[in-house]
Amino acid sequence: MENREPVITIRDLRMKYSDRYVLNGIDLEVFKGQIIGYIGPNGAGKSTTVKIMLGLVEGYTGEVKILGTDISSGDISYKRRIGYVPEIAEVYDTLTAKEYLTFIGELYGITREAADEKARRLVDCFGLKEAYNSRISSYSKGMRQKVMIISSLLHNPDILFFDEPLSGLDANSVMVLKEILTLLAEQGKTIFYSSHIMDVVEKISSRIVLLGGGQILADGTFSELKDRSKEGSLEQIFNQLTGFNEHRQIAEAFVAAVQEA
C-alpha cells in the first residue's frame, strides 16, 4: 500500500562532527507504506541520519519532520509511533526476554499483562519460546537480534527504523523477516531499512536511497537505478555509483601484506 502522504520529510539536512560535514544537504520525502533501502559506504552517514530522526543526535541544521511533527519542536509524542532496531543492540543482559520485553512494553504504555501476552506470541513465531524465561546473556547473537526486532514492534508503530536488522539471523529467519516487512508495509507501515546486504535490499525495498559523501547519490526503485546505471545487480550499481572498482587491487595488497614475513 503506497499513497502520497509523507511520513518523513527531510529538508537540507546537514550535520558536522568537529569541522567535518557528515551530512551535506539531504532532501528526502518518505511516503506511507514505502520500504526505503537506505544504503551507502561505511561512514556515509546512514546511522547519523537515522539517529537524528530518532531524536538521539542533536546539532543538525535543516528540517526534519516525522509524522507531521518537526522533531526540533520539543513535541516528542511522535516517538510513540516509531520503532527502532539499532545496529548494535544494547540489551539488558541480566534480564530474561520476558522481563525485557514487558519492561519495554510498559515504557510504551502497554500493560504488563498485555505486553507479556503479545511478547509470548511474537517470541513463539521466532522460535524462542523455550528461551523466553532465560537470561538474554545466555542468548546467541541471532536470538538477541530477534528480541530487538520484537521489542521494536510491541507497540505497533507506524514507522520502523531498522539498522542492519539481519545481523546474526539464519537463512530461515531472514526469509521470515523479509515476509514480515513486506506484510507490514502492505498494511501501511513505513520501513526505513539500512543494510549492507545488497541482495536483500534489492528484493525488499520499494525505493532505494544511496548515500555517499553526505549526499544522496541515487534515489529510486531498483529498476530505475538499474536503467540509470546500466548495471545488473544492486551490488554492481552500488560499486558504480560510489566510484569503486579497486576491489581486486585492494585484496591483492592485503593478501601480500598478510604473507610478508
Ligand SMILES: Nc1ncnc2c1ncn2[C@@H]1O[C@H](COP(=O)(O)OP(=O)(O)OP(=O)(O)O)[C@@H](O)[C@H]1O
Ligand atoms: N559521535 C560522533 N562523533 C564524531 N564523529 C562521528 C560520531 N558519530 C559518527 N561520526 C562520524 O560520522 C561519519 C558517519 O557515521 P555513520 O555511523 O552515520 O555512518 P554509516 O553510514 O552508518 O556507516 P556504517 O555503514 O559503517 O554503519 C563517520 O565518519 C563517523 O566517524
